[in-house]
Amino acid sequence: MEQHQKPTVVITGTSSGVGLYAAKALAERGWYVVLACRDLAKAQKAAQDVEIPYNSYTSMHIDLGSLESVRQFVKNFRSSGKSLDALVCNAAIYMPLLKEPLRSPEGYELSVATNHLGHFLLCNLMLDDLKKSSSSEPRLVILGTVTHNPDELGGKIPPRPDLGDLQGFAEGFKDPISMIDGKKFEPVKAYKDSKVCNVLTMRELHQRYHESTGIVFNSLYPGCVAETPLFRNHYPLFQKIFPLFQKYITGGYVSQELAGERVAAVVADPEYNQSGAYWSWGNRQKKDGKSFVQKVSPQARDDEKAQRMWELSAKLVGLA
Numbered sequence: 001m002e003q004h005q006k007p008t009v010v011i012t013g014t015s016s017g018v019g020l021y022a023a024k025a026l027a028e029r030g031w032y033v034v035l036a037c038r039d040l041a042k043a044q045k046a047a048q049d050v051e052i053p054y055n056s057y058t059s060m061h062i063d064l065g066s067l068e069s070v071r072q073f074v075k076n077f078r079s080s081g082k083s084l085d086a087l088v089c090n091a092a093i094y095m096p097l098l099k100e101p102l103r104s105p106e107g108y109e110l111s112v113a114t115n116h117l118g119h120f121l122l123c124n125l126m127l128d129d130l131k132k133s134s135s136s137e138p139r140l141v142i143l144g145t146v147t148h149n150p151d152e153l154g155g156k157i158p159p160r161p162d163l164g165d166l167q168g169f170a171e172g173f174k175d176p177i178s179m180i181d182g183k184k185f186e187p188v189k190a191y192k193d194s195k196v197c198n199v200l201t202m203r204e205l206h207q208r209y210h211e212s213t214g215i216v217f218n219s220l221y222p223g224c225v226a227e228t229p230l231f232r233n234h235y236p237l238f239q240k241i242f243p244l245f246q247k248y249i250t251g252g253y254v255s256q257e258l259a260g261e262r263v264a265a266v267v268a269d270p271e272y273n274q275s276g277a278y279w280s281w282g283n284r285q286k287k288d289g290k291s292f293v294q295k296v297s298p299q300a301r302d303d304e305k306a307q308r309m310w311e312l313s314a315k316l317v318g319l320a
């Protein structure tokens with residue numbers, strides 16, 4: 001049985017980008033970090049490269065695209081004897097140039113399977129671990145994005161997210177179905193749809209469990225972190241121009257370090273203890289650098305949709 005004096009946080013997808021810098025920022029705030037990654041060698045190297053103190057983290061395997069792997073991760077975590085004080089659902093894939101959908105081992109479209117269904121299962125399974133935390137307010141944080149919200153400048157670019165009536169989920173979400181709304185495959189929309197599901201999941205977790213457990217559920221948009229490898233599957237020219245566009249035209253650009261700090265604040269700082277909140281620093285960074293609770297998109301605040309998403313997702317991941 002391992003004992004750490006420090007509070008423990010599990011962060012998914014720390015081999016690069018926001019998750020890596022969130023892990024570093026939390027380690028620097030005195031947290032013990034479990035790097036939950038699919039490529040452990042890459043995760044270790046990344047942690048060393050950014051100089052996370054070696055005694056403040058461990059890595060454990062998880063492939064969010066595989067439900068079996070998520071279940072195995074939870075078993076391994078429990079047998080490590082660690083307590084859980086915060087869970088950060090950060091890992092994601094974005095594959096805008098795909099012509100045909102990729103499939104998870106269970107047969108689901110891969111970006112929704114990874115970004116939403118894997119995390120949905122993980123959150124549900126790890127609620128029990130968070131309930132046992134000795135912290136007075138354990139937290140569960142899910143990364144959101146401005147592109148989930150067509151009411152915002154960054155969310156206006158088509159294709160816009162639309163879960164429809166979740167017909168694709170209702171019909172089993174396997175070949176030939178590849179979109180949550182049951183329509184034609186569009187990889188950019190699949191990513192945006194998955195991020196709407198992330199926000200709906202956070203809000204539904206809050207509705208169902210905040211009062212009875214005291215767990216704080218929240219989400220955040222860390223800003224446009226234009227230089228992370230999230231865009232590695234885009235055209236090379238896009239990868240060059242996008243950061244410059246965000247820096248000098250929209251003003252939405254945020255460094256990976258600052259994005260990591262923002263996640264760490266939402267996990268650890270007392271002022272972020274409001275459950276059900278979606279934190280933002282603005283689409284174009286506000287000059288005072290202050291965060292605020294932002295209204296989520298009409299779909300993401302639709303309670304009926306949240307319940308239907310919850311019930312259908314539970315069925316797809318084998319919880320119902």
Ligand code: NAP
Binds near residue numbers: 019063091114224228
């Ligand atoms: P990133 O650098 O590409 O990081 C994504 C992480 O997820 C990597 O560690 C990746 O691991 C991991 N991952 C992917 N598929 C996985 C799987 N099946 N199982 C386990 N881990 C997996 O991207 P990022 O920009 O930091 O994005 C992190 C989060 O921030 C995402 O939720 C994204 O939606 C959100 N976000 C990003 C931005 C932005 O502008 N970049 C803005 C708003 C929100 P590998 O190294 O093994 O691929």
